[in-house]
Amino acid sequence: MSSLMLLSKVMIVQIKCFQEIITIGYRVYHSYDLPWFRTLSWYFLICVNYFFYGETLADYFGALVQREEPLQFLARYHRFISFALYLAGFCMFVLSLVKKHYRLQFYMVCISQVTLSSYSSAPALTVTPIHCLFIVPISIVICNDIMAYLFGFFFGRTPLIKLSPKKTWEGFIGGFFSTVVLSFLMAYLLSQFQYFVCPVGFNSETNGFTVECEPSDIFVMQEYTLPTAVQNTLRWETVNLYPFQIHSIFLSSFASLIGPFGGFFASGFKRAFKIKDFASTIPGHGGIMDRFDCQYLMATFTHVYIASFIRGPNPSKVLQQLLLLQPEQQLSIFHTLHFHLREKGMLPSSAE
């Protein structure tokens, strides 16, 4: 059940961040009493979440969805239903425009829409069935934060950027190298456990979640030949690594080099609207948004990275689409697939 807990934690964080940003908007524009506005903001939040989580959950609970009639309907016309819900909110916004408050209302709806598009899509897209791909990016960002802080504390001298006077180049570079090394090690540790590495599947018999599988290639130890220069230095010829560790180098580099821009963006935002912290939910740290500002950029990057370099298409989704095609198209795909599998030796040449 921990998958569901993860999902709900992510959702709670996202809701809290949304609330913090909207509250700042209210304070900046003194618009707390705009008619309908609070209702509309929460309505849009629910709509957008319904859209993004609906797509994700429909995959997880594939078998369950097939059984229940109403769920099947919701899944099949999901996009249309989400769009209709969003449109209803849009019409309500237009009807709620009040003569003296047009500009404020447009500002507020603008803030809520931008917040929703950037901050709601990121979490939903990263809640992946593979725990490793969820835990590692978050830990990398936290690690970078802590390492950069420590290096800055002990060796910090040259300021990094005017926006954040406390950041230093020493912290930045020290944080980069230590994060890459530490995440390399963490990737090694986590890759060994099925719990982290296997996609969470919903077992329709037991009606529970299972995490058992044949680990995919990136989590299987492989032997790499070191380049000759390194060979002479270390006197090793080959080294055994998980491919995932190599991916972790790219993830941690991004988190250390580009991730901080998310933090600078948030700092600039706070200075622009003259606030010290997004809220003071966490004593000593500020609001949830303060802790998660870098995470969002990382979450989006991880999603794009996985989609581009790691994850293949989802087989049940492909089958679903296949069964929706016209019979002639299915037949032509069938023949192409047959030819392809025969070439690969998966099918004996003379079998059916």
Next chain:
Amino acid sequence: MTELRKRGEGGGGGDIDSTDNISDKEADADDRLGLQGDAEGECDDSKAATPDVPLSTADADHTPQCLNKALEGLPPRWKNYWIRWVLSIAMISGFVPIIYMGPVTLILVVMIVQIKCFQEIITIGYRVYHSYDLPWFRTLSWYFLICVNYFFYGETLADYFGALVQREEPLQFLARYHRFISFALYLAGFCMFVLSLVKKHYRLQFYMFAWTHVTLLIVVTQSHLVIQNLFEGMIWFIVPISIVICNDIMAYLFGFFFGRTPLIKLSPKKTWEGFIGGFFSTVVLSFLMAYLLSQFQYFVCPVGFNSETNGFTVECEPSDIFVMQEYTLPTAVQNTLRWETVNLYPFQIHSIFLSSFASLIGPFGGFFASGFKRAFKIKDFASTIPGHGGIMDRFDCQYLMATFTHVYIASFIRGPNPSKVLQQLLLLQPEQQLSIFHTLHFHLREKGMLPSSAE
């Protein structure tokens, strides 16, 4: 005002007092700055001091000299009406030859309209915030426009130019890692924005950043949906646009002749009679137009790219919805009309849904734009088209319609794209492919597409 603030702070969970460092006066002052210059709706007075800002384009009169001369004798109100009508007819008749010039021209026209709308909205932002001289900002807005366009065009075109892409090495690389490349380009813009933040202008820069992004979301995303609709078949491009134009004109005529009860405070010229009359007449007219257009392959076939001739082709076996079918009328109607069945194209039934949406929900797009213009005290988005305003003024309802049409097609009409499905299939692991193969085999045998004993 103090009451409001106190309540707001209390409602924020009681945690705001300690961190409330907002200098409210400054917050107000910034807003007042934005509002002051627009008191009259035209920014000319305050603009005198900043010669670089383009003159409020909403005032410039672009009416051609010939029209001016022809209408010299008329009082200004009539002159305005005539100019409006002449331009309406000019635009509609300009639309027709563009359709005949084919898909490529249409795509180019959509792109030009999109760029012009983007420019109009961004220019308004500059005027509202007097931010024309912000460092880097013009460059960054155009950069983001190019990034987002690159992303969307890449996604759309990679499918349609599949054969061409397979042949060229660099194109293959761009296509395979398209999302990552687009994301990297966007990130570069994001980092440049952060680096361009200048001490005194933080708030303005964030406003303009938000303004640009919202504009991109509204204008650019939807123009790409229009293009995707176009590839589905030109009829999916022509019919929605014509429905919206038809509804505009019909609602105007009904309002002109029978208008009495105002519809909504935002747009005082709209009336309930116009709204309802427009609804019924649009449904009927689009029903007929759907009948007319469904007969031509040119409109009905999906646009395909022919890799031999390196051109677009519109030839195919029309899909089921464009094939005349016989429908049995419900008994009530049968008794009235004394017909038992009626021959219709299924597309005509779809057109009823499209036109209902355009008449009932579409106008909210127009109200949104009206509210926006009032909020920022501008009369028109620009004055590119004499008598009508800017391009955005003509297209404000079209965007909502385009999105609806796209979602409608994706949900109820279009099946998945077979070449895309095959592509994904070939990317799977061999074991997964084998299991799908067996399922497909079973399925096809059941349907009788494959003889039971053949391979």
